[in-house]
Amino acid sequence: MTEIEFTPVNSVVELATYYEALSQPGVASIQLTTQGSDEHPVILLEQEEEDYLLFDLTAVRDLAPPLRRGVTFLLKGYTPGGLVRSNPIKMRELTTVEGRLFAYADWPTEINVQQRRASFRATLRMGMDVGVILRSSDNEQGEEVELQGDLKDLSATGCLAEFFAQDGVSKVLPNLETGIELYFPNGTRFEVKSVVKHIRTDNDRQVLAVGFEFDNISKVDERQLWDFVREIEREASRNAIEGDNNRQPSELFQVKNGDENKLGRRQGHAYATPMARRLARIAGYLDSQMVSLRQGQPVNSGQLSQHADRLLDMLDDSREETLFAVHCIHRESRWIRHGLAVAVRLVDLLSSTKVPRDVRKAVAACAMIHDIGKGLLPAEIWRATTLSTEVYEQMQTHVALIMDKLENCKWLSPVIQNNVIEQINERLNGSGYPSECRADKLGQLARAAAVVDAIDAMQRGRPDRKGLSTVSAWKFVEARPEEYDQVWVYKYQQHFGGIPIGTLVKFEHGQFAWVVGLDKQRRISHVRVAPHKSAPDDKLGDVVELSSLQDVGRIVDVIAPDY
Incomplete structure (x- = not known):
């Protein structure tokens, strides 16, 4: 032997x-x-x-x-x-x-x-909370961002942590080098440089399990890490037998300073509405999908199908609440927020023409992912205030990048993929990309998608410009008949109204409110009073009829929110 x-x-x-x-x-x-x-x-x-x-x-x-x-x-x-x-x-x-x-x-x-x-990896038992704060550069803005998660196990050379998919993980992961801070219940902090080694997505639990390898560990830090590993084993062993009082509690796991909000991810994020929480689950899937794409994996066909169905179910349950919900998510990448907004509005617009559900589902799926190929490109492109011809051409490759990842999605019609993903950025006069198609090459779905896409994109700020209000964005495409099909521009306005749901309005006495309901004539009927101009959150007032807000005066402006 x-x-x-x-x-x-x-x-x-x-x-x-x-x-x-x-x-x-x-x-x-x-x-x-x-x-x-x-x-x-x-x-x-x-x-x-x-x-x-x-x-x-x-x-x-x-x-x-x-x-x-x-x-x-x-x-x-x-x-x-x-x-x-x-x-x-x-x-x-x-x-x-x-x-x-x-x-x-x-x-x-x-x-x-x-x-x-x-x-050797010490595994934390249930009830043993250790926070992981991940710090890295935002791929979009170039600013430092934080992502908070839960430590699952620890060794002297690395750790495993879980992050909530709805926290915008793609803004931080998977950068090759990143800083990690461990935060123990007694207030002990430990910072170390690390490298992302692997990422696994659990779509059912809406978490990403990320393996880190510590980088350039000093002898002092290595001993400290072994001390942490030992204390985790001590506490895990103490808790293994119910009623075992023979072991002294580990000092690391005694909460002392009351700063418990750093002990792990907070899945109970507050959202403005229950529908916004439902939409955030889909956003979490898309964010984790973007991370998987960066790891070289294809689009998950089953998950894309499941979440497209969920989006349609939301619209069936309450189109007004769903239309407002797209303004309420703000933790994710702008491409994910944009993709969801386009998906919701495009599917809702098509519903007025009695399009079959399977077609609307495919449209929703393609719209949700049409822009996430941008997350695979160098971050410098999205931070630039001006684009050279070379960089602009590189930017256009995001279309091909996502199309190449759809080989497993056999249920998606090639025609719908072509119209919603490949041609959504084309223009009637041939000034669009990636193929510079003109009007005679563009179908009705591509023309409708271009209008919905442009109106939402204009409302979102970029490094080179500020976002427009909902009304200004619609007027922008209306003023360009050479680029956008005016039949669909008109249908858009008739369907969603002159001041659509999700518009931030200002009253003459200085109060802000979000439009959340329209009457049959597409006029404002219900609003929610807002304490600020940022994305709607749980600080919003209740839904009230516009006519009942006598003390705030008349609406004097439609403004672009601060997000």
Whole structure:
């Protein structure tokens, strides 16, 4: 039989970490060094560094005689770092207390591990909250942004963390180098540079599990990390047995300063409306899909189909609430927010022409993803205030980038893909991209998509210009008949109204409000009073009839919100 190769561990901190792992219920066993001896399960109760280990041998009393005579034994067990065994050690004292047999052993000076020491990963149990704050440069704006998540496991060389998909993860991930801060319940902070090694998406839970490798760790930081790993094992072991009061709580997990909002991601984000929360789930999927695309993966056909259905269900449940919801999400990339808005409005516009559901579903899917190819391009393109001809041509490649990722989406009609993704940026006079198609090459769906796309895009600020109000954006496309099909421009205005849902209006006494309802003549009927000009949040007032707002005066302006 081939002898298993073990790697010796003799660092005090690392040894203590492995002993904490061996103290987990059902992990530790001892084997006498006499020939033919079997392994026997024991409970490792306590350790004192470089002094002793305390065992409970109540279940294996038959071992007491040879141990009292000085027979050595090996301590063994399967830990997160692999199979481990100690050097031969002796029991130095055995005692019985209230019917239980306890034994003290000399603290082993070495443990042999079947795997590399760096592979040891301490896993946090439920209820053990450690925050992970990820800092990186925003791909869109070039500003530092933060992403908050939950630590799941930790080793001396890296960690695994989970981030909520609705928090705009694509703004931060997967940058090759990023800064991480660990935040423990007692207020202890630890910052380290890291490299993203892998990303896994859990669409059901709406989280991304991200593996990080720590970069350029100093000896001091490495020891600190081993201390953290040991304390996580200590606390996990303490919590493993209900009612176990023999172990002192880890100091790291004692909340002291009350700053609990940094201990993990906050899935309970406040949204302006329940429908906005539903839309945020779809936005979370798209954001994680963008991250997957950056990793070289294709568009997930099943997930795209499922979320397109969800979008249609939202419109079926309440078109007005869904139309307003597109203004209420703001954590995600602008391309995702834009794609969702185009999808909602384009599908809603087509619903007035009795388009079948399967067609509307395909339109929704294509519209949702039509712009996320931009997230695969260099960030410098989206930060520039002016674009050279070379950079402008590079920007146009975002269309081909996303089209190349749709090979698995067999259910998507090629005609709809062509109209909504490939031709949404084309113009009647041939001034669009990527193929400079003219009017005779553009179908009705492509013409409608171009109008919806341009009106929403004009409302969103960019480094080279500020966003326009809903009314100004519509007037922008109305004034360019050479580029936009005026039949669809007119249909857009007739369908959504002159001041559509999602418009921010200002009253003569200075109060702001969001339009959330129109009457049959497409005139404002209901609003929600807003305390600010930023994206709608849970600070909004209740839905009220416009006619009941007597104290705010008449509407004097339609303005562009600050987002």
